[in-house]
Amino acid sequence: MDNLWANPLFGIFLTVITFYIGDRMAKKIKSPLANPLLIAMVLCVAVLKLLNIPYKDYMEGGQFISLFLVPATAMIGLSIYRQRKVLKQQFFPIVIGCLAGSLISMGSTILLCRLLALHQDMLASLLPKSVTTAIALDLSDQLGGLRSVTMMAVIICGTGGAIIHPFIIRLLKLKDPVATGVSFGTASHAIGTAKAIEMGEVEGAVSGVSMGIAGICTVIIALFL
Numbered sequence: 113m114d115n116l117w118a119n120p121l122f123g124i125f126l127t128v129i130t131f132y133i134g135d136r137m138a139k140k141i142k143s144p145l146a147n148p149l150l151i152a153m154v155l156c157v158a159v160l161k162l163l164n165i166p167y168k169d170y171m172e173g174g175q176f177i178s179l180f181l182v183p184a185t186a187m188i189g190l191s192i193y194r195q196r197k198v199l200k201q202q203f204f205p206i207v208i209g210c211l212a213g214s215l216i217s218m219g220s221t222i223l224l225c226r227l228l229a230l231h232q233d234m235l236a237s238l239l240p241k242s243v244t245t246a247i248a249l250d251l252s253d254q255l256g257g258l259r260s261v262t263m264m265a266v267i268i269c270g271t272g273g274a275i276i277h278p279f280i281i282r283l284l285k286l287k288d289p290v291a292t293g294v295s296f297g298t299a300s301h302a303i304g305t306a307k308a309i310e311m312g313e314v315e316g317a318v319s320g321v322s323m324g325i326a327g328i329c330t331v332i333i334a335l336f337l
Contacts, residue, residue, distance in 0.1 A: 123173025
């Protein structure tokens with residue numbers, strides 16, 4: 113049986129089937145709380161724990177899912193190209209929004225860590241929580257953070273943002289697709305961008321651009337900390 117878990121096909125199958133279940137549940141429940149990625153993660157962890165399958169064995173196949181990041185990113189690029197006119201017209205407000213969002217994200221993190229008397233390495237781990245995984249992990253290393261904590265923070269920030277954002281948008285009666293896209297991309301990186309794409313192409317394109325700009329802003333701000 114151990115040989116079965118170590119087979120790369122197992123990790124691929126488990127990832128695909130849990131996300132499929134999560135997607136079906138999300139479409140049936142039709143609530144922001146029913147996030148496909150969150151459901152898939154919970155199901156994946158539950159299966160690994162119940163069957164006592166080592167994470168290393170799962171990743172023998174699970175790692176290959178990351179190959180789909182390239183075509184997924186290309187799809188965001190297509191939306192950006194189609195909406196290039198809007199992006200050019202709104203570029204300055206988008207940059208200002210991303211800078212403000214990055215400052216608030218990092219500032220609130222520093223404040224909460226100080227209030228809770230968390231150690232410096234925890235602060236360094238949590239600071240890049242709102243940017244993409246690649247940037248977050250590299251920045252965490254440079255600041256002396258813990259990669260595992262940073263990874264968890266990025267996942268929670270992304271999934272949490274994708275779930276909470278729709279409620280906030282409705283509460284504030286936000287109708288501007290550019291403002292919506294900036295908020296998703298700046299606060300919830302790629303996972304938020306996926307949700308923004310569901311809302312509309314303008315929202316998705318702006319979120320994709322904002323995700324990159326927010327990453328740059330976060331790195332620059334970190335230089336002064």
